[in-house]
Amino acid sequence: MLMGETTVTTLEGREAAVPHPVTAETRPGPLGRLRTPRRPRLWFEILLIAVSYWTYSLIRNAVPEQKAEALRNADWLWELEHHLGIAVEESINHTVNSVAWLIVGMNYYYATLHFIVTLGVLVWLYRSHPGRYAATRLVLFATTGVALVGYYLYPLAPPRLMTNGGFIDTVLVHDTWGSMASGDLKNMSNQYAAMPSMHIGWSVWSGLTIFALARIPWVRVLGLLYPTATLVVIVATANHFWLDAVGGLLCLAFGYTVARLWYGALPHALPRQPRTNPHPPTAAGARAGGCPPAAAGVNADQAPDEPRRPTEDGHPPARPRPTTHA
Numbered sequence: 001m002l003m004g005e006t007t008v009t010t011l012e013g014r015e016a017a018v019p020h021p022v023t024a025e026t027r028p029g030p031l032g033r034l035r036t037p038r039r040p041r042l043w044f045e046i047l048l049i050a051v052s053y054w055t056y057s058l059i060r061n062a063v064p065e066q067k068a069e070a071l072r073n074a075d076w077l078w079e080l081e082h083h084l085g086i087a088v089e090e091s092i093n094h095t096v097n098s099v100a101w102l103i104v105g106m107n108y109y110y111a112t113l114h115f116i117v118t119l120g121v122l123v124w125l126y127r128s129h130p131g132r133y134a135a136t137r138l139v140l141f142a143t144t145g146v147a148l149v150g151y152y153l154y155p156l157a158p159p160r161l162m163t164n165g166g167f168i169d170t171v172l173v174h175d176t177w178g179s180m181a182s183g184d185l186k187n188m189s190n191q192y193a194a195m196p197s198m199h200i201g202w203s204v205w206s207g208l209t210i211f212a213l214a215r216i217p218w219v220r221v222l223g224l225l226y227p228t229a230t231l232v233v234i235v236a237t238a239n240h241f242w243l244d245a246v247g248g249l250l251c252l253a254f255g256y257t258v259a260r261l262w263y264g265a266l267p268h269a270l271p272r273q274p275r276t277n278p279h280p281p282t283a284a285g286a287r288a289g290g291c292p293p294a295a296a297g298v299n300a301d302q303a304p305d306e307p308r309r310p311t312e313d314g315h316p317p318a319r320p321r322p323t324t325h326a
Helices: 030-034 042-062 067-084 089-097 100-128 130-153 170-174 183-188 198-213 217-236 242-263 283-287
Strands: 006-009 015-018
Touching: 042 100, 042 130, 067 242, 089 100, 089 170, 089 217, 100 130, 100 170, 100 198, 100 217, 130 198, 130 242, 198 217, 198 242, 217 242
Parallel strands: none
Antiparallel strands: 006 015
């Protein structure tokens, strides 16, 4: 008999050798560790989000304001929507603008909620779904990153800046505070970066995350209503065309694809809590006593829970004791 093998005496008197299980070393390399969800660190996340948004704003506003090309693209897009039969933005803009309290509320909604809700969802993920946080954050970052490419390649004027569009700039008309799209703050933001709409990209990201992970039914419904309301707002305030929203959805699809390829699953399918010990024990650890052999003490010919045949006197036989030979 070889050293390190355990023999088990069966009912028939035969001995079966059960070797210790040996697990190969499977510790991942640096890339594998990066692709393994871990518990996020608060200081790192705050720094990362702050630097990322600063970089996003810097690049977006550094894209040349190609006014002539942006206006031509807006005219072409407006004409395309007429051909598609979806060019109703002007009617919605004028109708909502006639209700002062409603359009003022929408102006403030447009200026603030995409920051508040997006950050709120990130905080909720950090606290309640740490195992899914990094993957969901990657979706957001990849979506925003590819949007910057769109701003550079396809400058587009919003409807409110079209020369002959007939749209109302609701921020100017109602002197609404807080929007960098019009008024005194317009020089701080690129006015011709309407395609794609990140109001839609971020709101659908927030809504899908809430719908997929929230447990309370009415909260999940709110998750779906939020991007729907955002779509109405961006059109009513004449900041975007319908097709700008389609561009935002395409960017979001790209973001989910990146996360799926990197983590091997969509964010909501990952474990809620990061695994504390995602790697199997090594053979040395098993021999050191960290994990006992899985098959030790188990009859090789008979499953542990298999009913034992009674003896002639009707009493069940005693379980055999394993014997070990050096």
